[in-house]
Amino acid sequence: MLRSLIFITIAVLLSSCAKPPYAELDAAEYMVGRAYALQAVKFAPTEYQAAKTALADARKAIEKTDYSDARDSLEFTLKHARRAAALAEEGRAKAAKKKAQRSLAEEKARQLALQTQAEETAGKTKIAPPKPKPVAKPKPKVTPATNYNVGEGDTLWTISAQPQVYNEGLLWPLLYQANRDQIKDPRQIFPGQTLGIRRDMTKKELEEARQKARESDIFPVPETTPAKQ
Numbered sequence: 001m002l003r004s005l006i007f008i009t010i011a012v013l014l015s016s017c018a019k020p021p022y023a024e025l026d027a028a029e030y031m032v033g034r035a036y037a038l039q040a041v042k043f044a045p046t047e048y049q050a051a052k053t054a055l056a057d058a059r060k061a062i063e064k065t066d067y068s069d070a071r072d073s074l075e076f077t078l079k080h081a082r083r084a085a086a087l088a089e090e091g092r093a094k095a096a097k098k099k100a101q102r103s104l105a106e107e108k109a110r111q112l113a114l115q116t117q118a119e120e121t122a123g124k125t126k127i128a129p130p131k132p133k134p135v136a137k138p139k140p141k142v143t144p145a146t147n148y149n150v151g152e153g154d155t156l157w158t159i160s161a162q163p164q165v166y167n168e169g170l171l172w173p174l175l176y177q178a179n180r181d182q183i184k185d186p187r188q189i190f191p192g193q194t195l196g197i198r199r200d201m202t203k204k205e206l207e208e209a210r211q212k213a214r215e216s217d218i219f220p221v222p223e224t225t226p227a228k229q
Helices: 002-015 022-037 045-063 067-124 156-160 169-178 203-214
Strands: 146-151 194-196
Touching: 002 156, 022 067, 045 067, 156 169, 169 194, 169 203
Parallel strands: none
Antiparallel strands: 146 194
């Protein structure tokens, strides 16, 4: 009786081992595919390669009808494929977190740069020079003046630009130099002041005055200011 039971058990085991482990193969292939989709090749290359190699071995064993060896390989495949998938998910989460932190840092840096640029632009903004007083069309002949009485709203630029003075705003430094005794700041002249006007300048002095005007930020120079003397 006992001998018969043993034979029956062995027969059942042999019968189960004789069947190809297709269900286990499907499960192993699915898990390896999932690990691949989760980028296990990048985040868990060792585990993924081990699972992939074991899966290939299992397929060969099935072809050779060595189902016992195939089941062992498939068990090994599942173990390492699951491990690869878990490591890949962990790696992807860390990478996403780092990317988010990097994006946040870049956005903060961009906002800071924009703020700094705005502050620098505001700091460099110059006050536009007052518009020159409307001047009537000059007569064919203008008598050069030797003195000028400062009126309301006059600036050294507008005075210098008048035909009877220098007919050129860029020459305002000549007025400033000639009247240093009563002008402390070129920006500040007052109605009632009488300014002397030099008439003995050389071409070199004229050009030097123009250059000083261009380099100064007291009266911003228009884009086109033709020389007239």
